[in-house]
Amino acid sequence: MAPNITKYTVPLFFGSTQAFAEKFDVHNDPEKVIIDFQESRVADMSGIEALNKITERYFRAGKQVHLRHLSSDCLKLLKNAEKIIDINIIEDPIYKVAVEI
Secondary structure (H helix, E strand, O other): OOOEEEEOOOOEOOOOHHHHHOOOOOOOOOOEEEEEOOOOOEOOHHHHHHHHHHHHHHHHOOOEEEEEOOOHHHHHHHHHOOOOOOOEEEOOOOOOOOOOO
């Protein structure tokens, strides 16, 4: 089954954690879920805690959660919080520009 990709488009911070949590249906989602932050970012520790709660719910259900398109400041914030959260981050590819030969 293909992974469920959820695009999150507002900053994940203390004021948006409930709406963030409501986007997910652990019971009905496939075995692999990707949360795409291309148009968003994790803004504070409340956002990290929301990610932690979601990943724990999926883990207990035997499912995986991956994060994609995190900005460098989000990666730094998550790295600083790695003692309280364990998440899978999909590394963004390095895109190269084709040049005419």
